[in-house]
Amino acid sequence: xxxxxxxxxxxxxxxxxxxxxxxxxxxxxxxxxxIDVEATEQRNSPPAQGKDTISEMWPERTLEMTWxxxxxxxxxxxxxxxxxxTDEGIQQRVLYAAGELGWEVHFLDDGAICLEDDxxxxxxxxxxxxxxxxxxxxxxxxxLCYVAGDxxxxxxxxxxxxxxxLAEWEKSDHQ
Numbered sequence: 136x137x138x139x140x141x142x143x144x145x146x147x148x149x150x151x152x153x154x155x156x157x158x159x160x161x162x163x164x165x166x167x168x169x170i171d172v173e174a175t176e177q178r179n180s181p182p183a184q185g186k187d188t189i190s191e192m193w194p195e196r197t198l199e200m201t202w203x204x205x206x207x208x209x210x211x212x213x214x215x216x217x218x219x220x221t222d223e224g225i226q227q228r229v230l231y232a233a234g235e236l237g238w239e240v241h242f243l244d245d246g247a248i249c250l251e252d253d254x255x256x257x258x259x260x261x262x263x264x265x266x267x268x269x270x271x272x273x274x275x276x277x278x279l280c281y282v283a284g285d286x287x288x289x290x291x292x293x294x295x296x297x298x299x300x301l302a303e304w305e306k307s308d309h310q
Contacts, residue, residue, distance in 0.1 A: 137169035145286050146172070148237050150253035198295065203287030205298070206279055212302035219304075225268045228300045232272045235297025236279060240271075250274065269304070276301055 143163070144151045154170075157163045164174035200208065219225045226242055233240045233250055241249040246264030248271045250257045257274060259267035279301060 136172045137166055138172055139169060143170045143172065145282060145289070148291075153253040198293040198298065199290065200293055201288050201290050202279075202283040205291065205293050206283035208298055209276070209279065209301045212299060214303055214305055216299045216302045217305050222264055225264055229268050229271055231294075231296045231300035232275050235294060235301060236275055238275065272301065276303075 138146060140154045140158075141151055144154045147154070154163070158165070162175075162179060164171045164178060166174075198205075198208075219228050229242075229248060230240055237252070239251040241251065242264075243249060243258075243260070245260070246262070246267055247258065247260035248264075248267045250259070250271055257271075259270045259274075261267070262270070
């Protein structure tokens, strides 16, 4: 199967810049101007004793859905998942939401949050931890919506924790 660099980035869940970095390092096999997915995966596959399936690498990802189905499932849970009450609960929710999409999270002083992917860093520091977390998760939802719009039928494995974390919080007194 041949894919463009942008298609391969979405397929692997990484940024286009990461794909270009892989190209520079010779980690992907090209066929003309397209990436040869089978040849690349065969060359980069782990040894036989390594974990070779998504379920082995991420055992918590037990939900098999397309990107489009996952986005619909997230929206269906909006307002139904209780808002976290403690700072630890808020941080855990952000970690699950970001982790579901392969982003890194850094919790900074005064409740600030930095989300990082291969394309850049996004800082949320105007509000307290709760307010910044809501904005960070909202941005992750936008990313999910964008990818689901471009690749609605692309299958993926998801986690229940990530699904719940990406849903908008239930209205509560803690907001």
